[in-house]
Amino acid sequence: MTHRQAFYLSRRQVMRGLLAASALGVAKFGAGCTSVNSNATGGKGEPLTVGFIYVGPKDDYGYSQAHALGAAAIAKIPGIRVVEEANVAETNAVQETMRSMINLDGATVIFPTSFGYFDPHVLAVAKEFPKVQFFHAGGLYQEGVHPNNVGSYFGYIDEAQYIAGIVAGHATQSNKLGFVAAKPIPQVLRNINSFTLGARSVNPTVKTQVIFTGEWSEPVKEAETTNSMADQGVDVVTCHVDSPKVIMETAEKRGIYCSGYHADQASLAPKGYLTGAEWDWSSIYTQYAQELLADKTLMDDSIPHLLRGGLSSQFCKLSPYGAAVTAKAKADAEAAKQRLLSNEVAIYKGEIKDNTGKVQIQAQQEMKQQAIELEKMNWLVEGVDGKVTG
Amino acid sequence: MMVKHWRKTLEAICIPIGALLVALVLFGGFCAIAGANPFGVYSSIYRAAFGTWSSFQNTLIRAAPLMLSSLCTALPARLGLVIIGNEGAIVIGGLSAVAVGLFLDGSAPTIVQIGMALGGIVAGGLWIALVGALRHYRAVNETISSLLLNYIAIAILNQLVSGVMRDPSSLNKPSTYPIGMASMLGTLPGTRVHYGLLFGIVACGLAYLLIQRTTFGFAARIAGGNLRAARIAGLPVGKLTMAICFLGGACAGLAGMVEVAAVHGRANESLNANYGYGGVLVAFVARHNPLAAVLVSVLLGGILASSGILQRSHNLPDATALVFQGLVFLVVLYSESLYGKFEMFKERSAIAPSVA
């Protein structure tokens, strides 16, 4: 019940905030683009205006919300003003949003948070506004090819999926795991493979059943997929879709375990939630904000153009372990986490075969997370039931 | 003659503007309830959509595909057909344009562009002509078949883009191979608005002339007015149906080509960007008049252009823009029933008995 009360409170606070904002809007009629998030107490008078653009609603309990939480975290930093726009399509609409943020809101830093914004949209606008800095979530920046006011960042969240796989490998009794995936693209395949490798590192008999829904967000199909996995004897489900809410709830209804993605979804499945692979954008965005406030820029290379990392650089984290996780599973997971944090071991260390029997990574070969081959992954590891081609 | 009908012209100007004002008042009330200052909202909308040349270009960019898309509904409507398959025709047009563009890869950019435009026009045209053919030969309801074809077109797009047409280097966003920078459509001189706007305005102008000034248009209007009479008069209703559906679909297909050639440079799921249903609404609000469709497209473009500022400056959720659009269209549609209801707009009946 406390949950509900908290909700009422925050709702009321939001309303009050809205009223305050509009009152301010009257005072500055015409010129007023005052956001509730604005916090103009920075040392240098003018706050730094940072624009965030999301592809979905920013309260989707998933991908966009994870970024929006990061934006909310830096909005609290003195000297930073955040403007946000949600539900912006990957068409020239996003170009116009960026221009509008720059021209009308005075944004000098923009975070377009969807992968598909980069080429051609971010690139086009970045050329037009060489003084504005663009930080794109996707890790696509190439030195010498792309404008030097563009930066790119992305996290190796598959490290968290690897740990989640270890927990799942311990929890499963049927030795069948399920992975509800949107599309067979490298990022998704890498999560599936890391999850499976993690599970098989503690329980080599485990198989992962993968089903592609074909869409980033289609709750009915996701629920149907979870159900058909449960019918096939799968007893731990995880996913890579935009809003995993329905999958967690369906798994809980079917009485099987689940492992979250994007954000902490423990409250949706109090009995079956094992752990989850979460983004930690607050830490990354805070880091960027501090660099920007210290007058560092992409253009003079004092901010690196490419920022990538996993658990150790706080790009991602794990949800707290659920009640069903055994002490043994926790110990194994924590040990693996320590090894990943100290960068001692790589997840992709040979010999690794794909599920058609072909050797993808040779014995003795070790692929660090930065390896370009991993970014182009188009195979599923041995132990996965599923096929990459559409 | 024009002088005699000035009241009617005035009516045709005043009623939509009045409707727009009513919609703005309603929306202002909505914003006030949501805790935002309505006048601040109005000024922001104006600023973001029309306030500066840069904002107005934003509006025009969003209006361009809507003009072409609206003709896919407006033209067949002259025959009394209600077609909502614009989205599908755009997607199929875009796919076909990419296929032609890739096939002609290496030719002179102009050749590639003409080829792509023809590819989009023909594929989009055939897609909607199919709807017309089903209507004529099998009496399949055109609204439903075109709706179903939207879903089918999108499935075809996804299947091809993630399968046979996929560029393996399009890693995390499955896409076709790019057509290459050289073959891309440029922008109109001095602006950042792509040539799609010009295509849209020209297509709407041609469509107007076709309907109002040619025998083809005359025949279509006759057949639209009374199918049986048209058959008795010996008009080739089947050919007319398919021809006009082809033309409508061709315009939407061209919109798909523009999306590919001026915006994305390749085909991927972003082709399906809701210009289709927007176009249907534009056509109805413009009462299927192609010239009015240009203006209504600019209006809807402006609404779309201003949707961001509602979130950024007034902290309203992203859905506010949908509420605004919905309100504007509902009120404008309602206002269509008000023609002839106001005394001040009535022509002296002795002079203009022809007012329907």
Add this chain to the structure above:
Amino acid sequence: MTTEVLGWWGVPLGIVAGTLRGSAPFLFVSLGECLTEKSGKINLGLEGTLLMGAMSAYAISYLTGSPWLGVGAAGLAGLGFGLIHGIVAQRPRVNDVAVGIAMIIFGSGVAFFLGKPFIQPSAPQLPTLDFGAWSSLPAVESALKVSPLFLLGIAIAPLMQWFFRSTRWGLLIRAVGDSPDAARAMGVSIYNVRLLSIMAGSFLAGIGGASLSLFYPGSWTERISSGQGLMAVALVIFARWNPIQCLYASLLFGGAQAIGPALQSVGVDSYYYLFNASPYILTLLIMILTCSPQRTLAGVPGALGKPSESRL
């Protein structure tokens, strides 16, 4: 453990289960659309109504703790949207398809706007009737968890059939839809009959939304509907404006949603986009095969798609 591998048996089981779980929204929107179209008007805006119903049901269930109050709220929200559609779409010279599309935009806008605070919390769900308690297989047990809303829908279908065939009111609606002139001569208010039919149809669509958010998938998100409301129009043609056939069509469409995932789960994993589009392809093919220019469709209301007569 009884989680034996079902293998290929999982496919028919999955489809049956998917049908029982996922048909209710289709059933309610198609019955609603059927009622509306019988009176001679089309309501393409049921997609917006469905979303509004889903949101209101979830929100009220969450706020009051009673899912049944949520269902009631969804129905009321539907009535409200029906009233707007009924008034605007019946104005002279106003096309009902256009109003429908405007209502989709408006309805989804309002639903998303008001629904923002309810995406995060979990609302109490409707209870289910467990017809599978006898089975030791959890898959069967779960498949036979049936929503009372679905049973309600199944009951409404023959009732509506009987209503159209044998009651005075049903006859009036059919008369208004088939030959407005005759109805007018009988002294019936065409406007009122249509308004009430549209409102009642939207009421049903709202309940269909409640089934989405309070039973299956049982959640409120902005993508909760996968176009069920828009498909209502196609379903009704598919069903030849016959409520019993609406039931069959809904079962077919509900089951079709499960085909893709069920096949992938046993290893048929190519062409899932086309599998997912199979209901649309199938509907189109059936329409092509069964329609004919020589005769009008059995059951089609005569005044359907014709402009409203000036009322004033």
